[in-house]
Amino acid sequence: MSSQPITSSGSFASPDTPRRDLLDECVHCGFCLPSCPTFVLYGEEMDSPRGRIYLMRAALDGAPINEEMVTHFDRCLGCMSCETACPSGVHYGELIEATRAQVERSYRRPLSTRLQRWIVFSLFPYPKRLAVARRFLRLYQQSGLERLVRTTRLLSMAPKFLQTMESIAPRIGPRESIAEFLPSLTETRGTVALLVGCVQGSFFPQVNEATVRVLRSEGFDVVVPTDQGCCGALSAHVGRLDEAREFARRLIDTFEAHEVEAVIVNSAGCGSTMKEYGEMLSGDRDYADRARAFGDRTRDIAEFLAGIEPIAPRHPLEITVAYHDACHLGHAQRVKQQPRQLLSAIAGITVREISEGEICCGSAGVYNIFEGLAAAQLGDRKAGNVASTAAQLLIAANPGCTMQIASALERLGTPMPTLHTIELLDASIQGESSEDLLERLTRRDGSRTGG
Amino acid sequence: MNNLASLLERLRLIFHEGTGLLTDPAMLRTFECDGLAHHRVIPAVVVLPTTAEQVEQTISICHDLGVPFVARGNGTGLSAGALPVAEGVVISLSRFRRIIEIDAPNMRAVVEPGVINLDLTKASVGDDLYYAPDPSSQQVCSIGGNVAENSGGAHCLKYGFTTHHITGLEVVTPDGELISLGAGKCVDAPGYDLLGAFIGSEGTLGVATKITTKLLKRPELVKTLIAAFDSTTSAGAAVSAIIASGILPAAVEMMDALAIEAAENAVHCGYPEGANTVLIVELDGPEGEVLAGMERVEAFCRECGAGELRIAADDEERALIWKGRKSAFAAIGTLSPDFIVQDGVIPRTSLPQVLAEIAELSRTSGIRVANVFHAGDGNLHPLVLFDERIAGDLETANAVSGAIIDLCIKYGGSITGEHGVGADKVSYMGKMFTEADLDTMQMVRCAFDVDNLSNPGKIFPTPRLCGEVPGRHHGVHPLVLSGEAELF
Ligand SMILES: Cc1cc2nc3c(=O)[nH]c(=O)nc-3n(C[C@H](O)[C@H](O)[C@H](O)COP(=O)(O)OP(=O)(O)OC[C@H]3O[C@@H](n4cnc5c(N)ncnc54)[C@H](O)[C@@H]3O)c2cc1C
Ligand code: SF4
Ligand code: SF4
Numbered sequence: 001m002s003s004q005p006i007t008s009s010g011s012f013a014s015p016d017t018p019r020r021d022l023l024d025e026c027v028h029c030g031f032c033l034p035s036c037p038t039f040v041l042y043g044e045e046m047d048s049p050r051g052r053i054y055l056m057r058a059a060l061d062g063a064p065i066n067e068e069m070v071t072h073f074d075r076c077l078g079c080m081s082c083e084t085a086c087p088s089g090v091h092y093g094e095l096i097e098a099t100r101a102q103v104e105r106s107y108r109r110p111l112s113t114r115l116q117r118w119i120v121f122s123l124f125p126y127p128k129r130l131a132v133a134r135r136f137l138r139l140y141q142q143s144g145l146e147r148l149v150r151t152t153r154l155l156s157m158a159p160k161f162l163q164t165m166e167s168i169a170p171r172i173g174p175r176e177s178i179a180e181f182l183p184s185l186t187e188t189r190g191t192v193a194l195l196v197g198c199v200q201g202s203f204f205p206q207v208n209e210a211t212v213r214v215l216r217s218e219g220f221d222v223v224v225p226t227d228q229g230c231c232g233a234l235s236a237h238v239g240r241l242d243e244a245r246e247f248a249r250r251l252i253d254t255f256e257a258h259e260v261e262a263v264i265v266n267s268a269g270c271g272s273t274m275k276e277y278g279e280m281l282s283g284d285r286d287y288a289d290r291a292r293a294f295g296d297r298t299r300d301i302a303e304f305l306a307g308i309e310p311i312a313p314r315h316p317l318e319i320t321v322a323y324h325d326a327c328h329l330g331h332a333q334r335v336k337q338q339p340r341q342l343l344s345a346i347a348g349i350t351v352r353e354i355s356e357g358e359i360c361c362g363s364a365g366v367y368n369i370f371e372g373l374a375a376a377q378l379g380d381r382k383a384g385n386v387a388s389t390a391a392q393l394l395i396a397a398n399p400g401c402t403m404q405i406a407s408a409l410e411r412l413g414t415p416m417p418t419l420h421t422i423e424l425l426d427a428s429i430q431g432e433s434s435e436d437l438l439e440r441l442t443r444r445d446g447s448r449t450g451g
Numbered sequence: 452m453n454n455l456a457s458l459l460e461r462l463r464l465i466f467h468e469g470t471g472l473l474t475d476p477a478m479l480r481t482f483e484c485d486g487l488a489h490h491r492v493i494p495a496v497v498v499l500p501t502t503a504e505q506v507e508q509t510i511s512i513c514h515d516l517g518v519p520f521v522a523r524g525n526g527t528g529l530s531a532g533a534l535p536v537a538e539g540v541v542i543s544l545s546r547f548r549r550i551i552e553i554d555a556p557n558m559r560a561v562v563e564p565g566v567i568n569l570d571l572t573k574a575s576v577g578d579d580l581y582y583a584p585d586p587s588s589q590q591v592c593s594i595g596g597n598v599a600e601n602s603g604g605a606h607c608l609k610y611g612f613t614t615h616h617i618t619g620l621e622v623v624t625p626d627g628e629l630i631s632l633g634a635g636k637c638v639d640a641p642g643y644d645l646l647g648a649f650i651g652s653e654g655t656l657g658v659a660t661k662i663t664t665k666l667l668k669r670p671e672l673v674k675t676l677i678a679a680f681d682s683t684t685s686a687g688a689a690v691s692a693i694i695a696s697g698i699l700p701a702a703v704e705m706m707d708a709l710a711i712e713a714a715e716n717a718v719h720c721g722y723p724e725g726a727n728t729v730l731i732v733e734l735d736g737p738e739g740e741v742l743a744g745m746e747r748v749e750a751f752c753r754e755c756g757a758g759e760l761r762i763a764a765d766d767e768e769r770a771l772i773w774k775g776r777k778s779a780f781a782a783i784g785t786l787s788p789d790f791i792v793q794d795g796v797i798p799r800t801s802l803p804q805v806l807a808e809i810a811e812l813s814r815t816s817g818i819r820v821a822n823v824f825h826a827g828d829g830n831l832h833p834l835v836l837f838d839e840r841i842a843g844d845l846e847t848a849n850a851v852s853g854a855i856i857d858l859c860i861k862y863g864g865s866i867t868g869e870h871g872v873g874a875d876k877v878s879y880m881g882k883m884f885t886e887a888d889l890d891t892m893q894m895v896r897c898a899f900d901v902d903n904l905s906n907p908g909k910i911f912p913t914p915r916l917c918g919e920v921p922g923r924h925h926g927v928h929p930l931v932l933s934g935e936a937e938l939f
Binding site for chain 2 (some may be wrong): 027029034051069087104
């Protein structure tokens with residue numbers, strides 16, 4: 001009959017063992033099921049949060065971490081939708097991160113998967129390597145090679161994950177580097193620091209530029225520490241916790257050199273991990289307190305701006321936008337109202353809600369690279385819901401979501417330009433008209449067809 | 452064992468191993484319980500059909516081999532109704548979930564059993580329609596599960612239970628035959644009301660594979676009031692006054708201090724601060740009627756001593772009030788590691804006495820009890836809080852929970868209002884019904900399920916063999932003799 005609780009940690013070994021007391025918080029009510037993207041896709045217990053919690057408990061009780069089990073853990077997007085839905089306050093995020101660390105340590109994946117992971121984790125968390133990749137990508141897009149590859153379907157022979165990476169890559173524009181210190185444009189209200197972000201910084205530098213412009217217009221001096229590395233989010237989300245901790249320590253070191261009231265982040269995935277540094281480094285004597293303090297200072301840009309009295313005048317923008325809640329902003333950081341509030345404060349803007357808004361778009365860090373099929377299905381689903389808002393513009397606050405949804409919309413034949421919340425706010429403060437804005441975006445996106 | 456091997460061999464012809472057919476022990480374990488997680492049995496096999504044919508074939512195989520099977524919706528049941536049988540098959544319907552048709556002109560929908568209750572309402576919103584039965588678990592429970600449990604919800608007071616909203620069913624009987632019950636989209640079918648018999652049969656008469664439901668027109672206006680009281684007694688008096696006046700609210704719900712605390716913790720529903728008890732009253736219908744009615748409801752509440760009283764200004768505020776109420780069960784998880792959700796019915800007027808006795812039980816046992824209930828129709832949901840890790844706590848909690856049910860029976864009520872008997876309450880059936888009553892019910896079961904394969908061990912304390920003449924047992928029951936069952 002019932003399984004006896006046992007004290008050993010079964011198939012898990014310390015450190016980073018999923019805590020039994022956290023597992024016990026689940027009362028098995030099932031309220032999280034419909035908000036879980038994989039339950040929506042597969043409709044089975046093991047691909048629901050409740051089922052995964054059960055599997056963790058099974059492993060803790062000694063069930064082997066076999067291929068079947070790993071499949072269901074791998075399919076989890078880490079989108080934290082279940083945490084929002086759970087009335088019992090289950091800390092799913094902490095549980096799955098620890099579980100993934102266990103899988104990483106004790107489960108040997110097939111060679112091809114290991115290779116994929118090695119490529120991804122040798123590239124993304126390293127801004128300098130990304131900068132090189134970025135240059136190649138720009139060349140690829142501008143030289144006409146992209147068009148050639150897409151019309152000839154050359155890539156159809158390549159591994160799936162490469163095809164995915166190729167298809168979601170955004171338009172790369174010229175890159176301007178950001179100075180380390182940028183003074184307020186009016187009387188100074190305070191000083192903040194900006195996290196550039198690996199993917200944001202390399203592929204969406206315009207988002208960082210807009211962030212800096214808005215902060216300066218709102219009366220803040222902005223420090224952009226040079227040589228800042230990766231925040232560790234990508235590593236943490238797949239269970240490479242030691243690597244993530246190392247990234248976290250380095251980032252804390254870099255930012256501590258500056259006296260600021262807040263560390264501003266405009267990439268949802270990074271922000272949610274940085275806010276959890278305290279938990280992540282709680283076992284590190286040298287860093288525990290500093291990590292907590294750093295986490296407490298971290299603010300998403302929308303959260304920060306919604307919390308201050310605006311001084312920069314907003315100009316009207318006659319435009320209808322669909323606002324997409326990035327999972328790591330809406331679910332993980334519970335920042336949902338603030339961006340809507342910022343957008344609605346601009347005269348002329350209509351904000352449309354996207355139905356099934358709580359369901360992940362399938363990007364989820366590097367999920368769309370490793371779990372291509374599920375990610376594509378979720379992307380299509382999201383694109384359909386976005387398209388049916390009939391908005392002129394999609395607003396999302398995470399680079400991963402932007403790439404994922406934009407490419408899905410295109411696949412669906414209903415392309416829609418995308419912007420970060422802060423870019424729209426910047427356009428309003430700069431006094432750009434909605435026609436100019438839309439025109440600029442059309443030019444930016446160019447034609448991405450050919451494939 | 453041999454049986455299991457041939458079972459698997461035949462099931463593999465229908466389902467793909469690993470996706471539609473599960474045999475890995477860890478995967479099977481995720482199906483070991485429903486929402487009442489302290490009843491647990493790991494099944495031998497789980498299948499995940501997506502068509503009626505697959506259900507039909509599965510049940511035929513079970514019938515041939517004499518293997519028991521248990522249907523499962525989304526596993527939110529609170530009476531261990533979907534508790535598996537160790538050597539049996541779980542037929543999980545969570546993937547069998549298409550909305551086949553929304554027939555707006557006829558105000559009907561046809562759905563597969565795994566469709567989530569709330570999803571049906573979402574799909575009919577565009578036609579200004581909705582599916583009325585709204586269990587608190589509506590965001591996740593399946594319509595198939597609702598049919599099996601004859602589920603109710605906050606709005607039963609005015610709109611009735613699931614059974615009042617189902618007009619047709621397609622069912623696979625326990626011998627593997629696909630049959631239709633009811634009159635499809637029409638209201639009444641001649642002959643025995645087999646549709647009525649199936650609804651609420653808790654999976655013991657077969658598996659529903661297609662369900663035709665009514666859809667209702669959205670009311671012109673909905674108004675929701677929340678009022679704070681200093682005791683459940685004064686709130687109860689307000690309920691009696693409202694109902695005696697002839698107003699029929701869509702819903703009347705009550706929550707006590709502990710339940711409010713849990714809901715507030717979980718979803719920050721902003722209930723009146725410091726309230727000992729809150730009463731939620733919802734009126735719906737034509738605008739004039741609702742507005743006039745609400746004024747009177749407000750007056751009754753004030754007369755009975757209501758403190759803070761608010762009427763939701765918009766849909767958002769209304770949704771928040773309901774979110775607090777509907778999250779209450781699961782939110783108890785924020786106050787206590789384990790709890791039992793009880794479900795009993797009493798005549799509405801006995802509310803004050805029964806609540807006083809429950810409070811006394813709680814005091815003497817040291818076990819906390821939170822109360823949430825459908826006050827309009829006397830359906831209580833006491834939540835009995837305990838900690839399984841503390842030795843003896845579970846037993847005490849079980850005793851308190853049982854005593855609450857005894858109370859319901861003592862006051863002329865019932866042992867379940869809407870969660871069903873399942874495996875959890877079989878032992879109480881004998882307290883509520885005589886042997887002859889139970890035998891008559893079992894004859895219905897025998898007519899469908901001669902071999903006792905469809906969700907065995909549920910509802911009835913003593914399974915009977917169907918060849919017997921009811922009511923006249925000679926000697927020991929054959930199942931008892933064979934060691935397969937025991938007498939209570
Ligand atoms: C937090 C919470 C709140 C709840 N609130 C309410 C409430 O307000 N009102 C209420 O009535 N209930 C409530 N419930 C109980 C539960 O949600 C209902 O009983 C619901 O109908 C169960 O649906 P399910 O899909 O989860 O079914 P399951 O739990 O999977 O199964 C329930 C029963 O139905 C049978 N079954 C399932 N599908 C079929 C089918 N297709 N054919 C035949 N038999 C089938 C199973 O064998 C089992 O006996 C609540 C539960 C929770 C966890
Ligand atoms: S994190 Fe997202 S994908 Fe993972 S279990 Fe929770 S809801 Fe499902
Ligand atoms: S909603 Fe929370 S408590 Fe309920 S099953 Fe999901 S994780 Fe467990």
